[in-house]
Amino acid sequence: MNALHIRHLAHRYGLTQVLAGVGLDLSAGETLALVGPSGCGKSTLLHIVAGLLRPSEGVVSSGFRGVGCVFQQPRLMPWKTALDNISLGLKALGVPAAARRRQAAALAGRLGLDAQDAHKYPHELSGGMQSRVALGRALALAPDLLLLDEPFSALDIGLKAELYGLLREQVAQRGTAVLMITHDLMEAVRLADRIIMMAPGPGRLVCEFSMALPQAGRTDAWVYQTTGELMQAEQVRIGFGLSPGSLPMPAHDAAHARHAGCAV
């Protein structure tokens, strides 16, 4: 089965150690969210998994063949329209022009880009639209591993819900594995099977939570409640810069928080 295995990973930029002792596994069909304070090395880890950065130490072994990436900066080709950016990878795969345009247009529609937007150049698109084009470019390749660095952060709530659906569909139908970075714990609870909290100095994995319900069975109420419970876990509060115990916790939430579990 396709899987990603990381062992004893460390990374330094010059003399500054930004990652140490990182190890994780990710299997096909699994969604893993990385959560942690700014600067703790999340993007560095994603760049290493994407093969864009060689780690100072450690082993990254991946059985996934097609890898799709969406980074914080959309990194679109400025001289190509939204549609041509989405179909960029298809061209490299040798898909004929007509089929390329058809697939890219269908994806653009699913991403909430209308026909007019699809023919605009990146500088004519809003930040949220550019993020959607970048996501479309990654999904067009039908990757079996998706690496997402806060792809939904610039989107309004309705569009987020749409794209969450698109991502879930990708995972359910294609068994795509997803490694995603988010600052939004509720987003992680909604989408991920496992959530890993990272801490800085140097960046490391401190705590892992497994979601008790399968993705398809999660209601808004469950997501709100579970996020509230996780916010009571000490490592999560520290990671989000909250002082321990500064939020009042109802008695039944305290019980759930104790059951939420934390392991790495």
Ligand SMILES: Nc1ncnc2c1ncn2[C@@H]1O[C@H](COP(=O)(O)OP(=O)(O)OP(=O)(O)O)[C@@H](O)[C@H]1O
């Ligand atoms: N190319 C680089 N050269 C030197 N230092 C870097 C480089 N890229 C990142 N860093 C430093 O490495 C540390 C980790 O950065 P990284 O972008 O991986 O963190 P992050 O957790 O993704 O942050 P954020 O949530 O703000 O995006 C930071 O201190 C950052 O300044």
